[in-house]
Amino acid sequence: MKRTTARLADGREIIYFDRRDDAAHRLDDPRDLPPVSTTSQLRHDPVLDEWVTMAGHRQTRTFMPPADLCPLCPSTPGRPTEVPSEQYDVVAFENRFPSLSTRATTDVTGTDLVPVRPGSGRCEVLCFSSDHTASFATLAPEQARLVVEAWADRSTELSALPGVEQVFCFENRGEEIGVTLSHPHGQIYAYPFVTPRTTRMLESARRHRERTGRNLFADILAEERAGERVVARTEHWTAFVPAAARWPIEVHLYPHRQVAAITDLDDTERDEFVDLYLDVLKRFDALYDAPIPYIAAWHQAPVRTDRGLAYLHLQLYSVKRAADKLKYLAGSESGMGAFITDMLPEDVAARLRKVFL
Structure with a gap:
């Protein structure tokens, strides 16, 4: 480069x-x-x-x-x-x-x-x-x-x-x-x-470590890799729909090795991320009759704190709940921060796995 x-x-x-x-x-x-x-x-x-x-x-x-x-x-x-x-x-x-x-x-x-x-x-x-x-x-x-x-x-x-x-x-x-x-x-x-979402995620990870001695994100990945919500995987990465997905279409991409930031990924992990991410994005775009709107958010560790608790991953999600319908953040979501989802994560994962590429 x-x-x-x-x-x-x-x-x-x-x-x-x-x-x-x-x-x-x-x-x-x-x-x-x-x-x-x-x-x-x-x-x-x-x-x-x-x-x-x-x-x-x-x-x-x-x-x-x-x-x-x-x-x-x-x-x-x-x-x-x-x-x-x-x-x-x-x-x-x-x-x-x-x-x-x-x-x-x-x-x-x-x-x-x-x-x-x-x-x-x-x-x-x-x-x-x-x-x-x-x-x-x-x-x-x-x-x-x-x-x-x-x-x-x-x-x-x-x-x-x-x-x-x-x-x-x-x-x-x-x-x-x-x-x-x-x-x-x-x-x-x-x-x-440190942003509010990262602060809350790391607080959860800290409580989990104090209770179990393990890393929260690693435990989530292990459970998802053994379940039915996996969309696609490579040797070093897994893409899955989280069990408590908030958005109509939501997929998280985790490396199998715990690292704090993108900079910590080795060449093989970077190569495989590209393969998996392009695969997942193409599945997103094949769901409906037009390219799907989305947000792709990298979750990296803070610069100076909790780097041992953090676990680099990418969260990818869309507000599109049907070809002609959007998920709006209405009273419960906007007023209380309490999400109500219209699609079961297991069904979304099955649809993404079966989509024709």
């Missing part, structure tokens, strides 16, 4: 990842861009003991441009984009409308009950391909493998930033999910706190 770094016109970093060592890119950005906003705030919710990010400047971010105006496509003569080069394999760059910024400042201090601090951190966009019509599911294995290398690279680099406590790699796909750019891409957030 060849790695090339440069700066965009407003100072943001951009990193190209190429399969070929002789790949070359245009590194200068000819655009005249305004400064990136650094006004994000973090406000602490004392009721839930959670930090909430306030980023009002994001109201003006790009929203559903036509394909010929996509800002994630390579630049062409007379039409510069967020990617100055006229070609690329995989590219990452700092978000132009970030929720979190390493340069964030605020004059607001809040109160003893609701403290406020700058929205420090970093938000990056990761483009999986220069092909606007592609999706992760249609990537060639070697292209998908390059994305895995980019995830690992960015996880390492962002974890080293001062104040960063957790790195989250994810993909939102589909208008139903709220995607505002249709180009195949994901995002990476470097948070200045």
Whole structure:
């Protein structure tokens, strides 16, 4: 893999990842861009003991441009984009409308009950391909493998930033999910706190270890590998529908070896992840008459805490409960956080196993 770094016109970093060592890119950005906003705030919710990010400047971010105006496509003569080069394999760059910024400042201090601090951190966009019509599911294995290398690279680099406590790699796909750019891409957030979901997961893992002496996630994987909810597997990975799935279509991908982060996966595990993930995504897309909307969320250990408790895995889920129906988070889910699912996990696993590829 060849790695090339440069700066965009407003100072943001951009990193190209190429399969070929002789790949070359245009590194200068000819655009005249305004400064990136650094006004994000973090406000602490004392009721839930959670930090909430306030980023009002994001109201003006790009929203559903036509394909010929996509800002994630390579630049062409007379039409510069967020990617100055006229070609690329995989590219990452700092978000132009970030929720979190390493340069964030605020004059607001809040109160003893609701403290406020700058929205420090970093938000990056990761483009999986220069092909606007592609999706992760249609990537060639070697292209998908390059994305895995980019995830690992960015996880390492962002974890080293001062104040960063957790790195989250994810993909939102589909208008139903709220995607505002249709180009195949994901995002990476470097948070200045451990997120609520990770905190709760690790608290459960800690209680399980105190009670049994074992790792919670390893025990879940062992039970699922022996059951009926397995969708697909390789020598080093298993994909399964969890027993208490919250979403209509939900699959978790676990490596068989406990590791804390993407960076800890060896070459064989990275290769096999690509094979399994592409298989599962194709099963998702074959369920209905159109590509399925989904969220793909990597769960990595926090940067500085509980790395022995954590267990790297990917959670993949969709709001689509039928070809023409979506799962909405209504009163019970939104008001109480108590999910009610319409499809049995065992039935979903059977459908995904039997789908024609």
